[in-house]
Amino acid sequence: MDDILFRRTVEELTESDEHLAALVEAHGTPTLWLRPAGFPSLVLFILEQQVSLASAAAAYARVLDRVGSMTPAAILAATPEELRTDGVSRQKDRYLRALATAVLTQRLDLDGLAELDDDGVRRELTSLPGIGRWTADVYLLACLGRPDLWPVGDRALQVATAEALGLDGVPTQAELEDLGERWRPHRSTAARLLWHGYLDRRGRVETPVTVLG
Incomplete structure (x- = not known):
C-alpha cells in the first residue's frame, strides 16, 4: 500500500459504496496512516490493547x-517496577519481555x-x-501495508461500521466479518475510512508516528 494505491482504492470504494462516500464527504480522505515495521511498533500495539490510543501513547513515551531507545535489550534491562511506574501493567510487561x-x-x-503471506505473519x-x-x-x-485486512476484533472498527451503515447495534466479530465482505479486496482502505470518521466525530486523531521515537 502506498499513497497512489490508497487514493485509487478510495476512489473505487466511494464510487461503489454510498456509505463510504458519505464518510469521505463528511470527514474528508485521511492521509495514508502507516507505522514503520519492527519492534517499536509492536510494543505500541501491545500497549494499545484495551486502552485508549492516548493512554497507550503516553505510556510508550514514558517507557x-x-x-532511551526502544529496543529488545533496553526493554529487558528495565525492571518490572520501573515499567509499572511508566504505566505498563504486569500482564503487558510479561508480553513485552516475551516479545x-x-x-x-x-x-x-x-x-x-x-516475505510471508498474511496467514504466515499471523x-x-x-x-x-x-x-x-x-x-x-x-x-x-x-506496518506491512497489506491491502485487504479487516481487524474484526477492533472495537472502534465495530462501532464505526455500525455508525456508517446505520445499524441498530454494534456488530459482533462474526457479523463484522460478514459486513466487511462488501469491501473486499480493499478492506484495509475501508477500515481506514471508517476509523477516520470514528475519530473525527470524537475530535481525536491517530497516534502520530513521531511517538515511536
Missing part, C-alpha cells in the same frame, strides 16, 4: 524516555515477516504470548 526475548533469540524474525506473531489476532492484523495493515 521510551526511561530506556523482546523472541526477537533477541531470533525465534521471531521481524524483518522476515514481510502464525508467527500469535505464537507469542499477548499477541492475538487483533495485534497481528493491525501490524499487517499498518
Whole structure:
C-alpha cells in the first residue's frame, strides 16, 4: 500500500459504496496512516490493547524516555517496577519481555515477516504470548501495508461500521466479518475510512508516528 494505491482504492470504494462516500464527504480522505515495521511498533500495539490510543501513547513515551531507545535489550534491562511506574501493567510487561526475548533469540524474525503471506505473519506473531489476532492484523495493515485486512476484533472498527451503515447495534466479530465482505479486496482502505470518521466525530486523531521515537 502506498499513497497512489490508497487514493485509487478510495476512489473505487466511494464510487461503489454510498456509505463510504458519505464518510469521505463528511470527514474528508485521511492521509495514508502507516507505522514503520519492527519492534517499536509492536510494543505500541501491545500497549494499545484495551486502552485508549492516548493512554497507550503516553505510556510508550514514558517507557521510551526511561530506556532511551526502544529496543529488545533496553526493554529487558528495565525492571518490572520501573515499567509499572511508566504505566505498563504486569500482564503487558510479561508480553513485552516475551516479545523482546523472541526477537533477541531470533525465534521471531521481524524483518522476515514481510516475505510471508498474511496467514504466515499471523502464525508467527500469535505464537507469542499477548499477541492475538487483533495485534497481528493491525501490524499487517499498518506496518506491512497489506491491502485487504479487516481487524474484526477492533472495537472502534465495530462501532464505526455500525455508525456508517446505520445499524441498530454494534456488530459482533462474526457479523463484522460478514459486513466487511462488501469491501473486499480493499478492506484495509475501508477500515481506514471508517476509523477516520470514528475519530473525527470524537475530535481525536491517530497516534502520530513521531511517538515511536
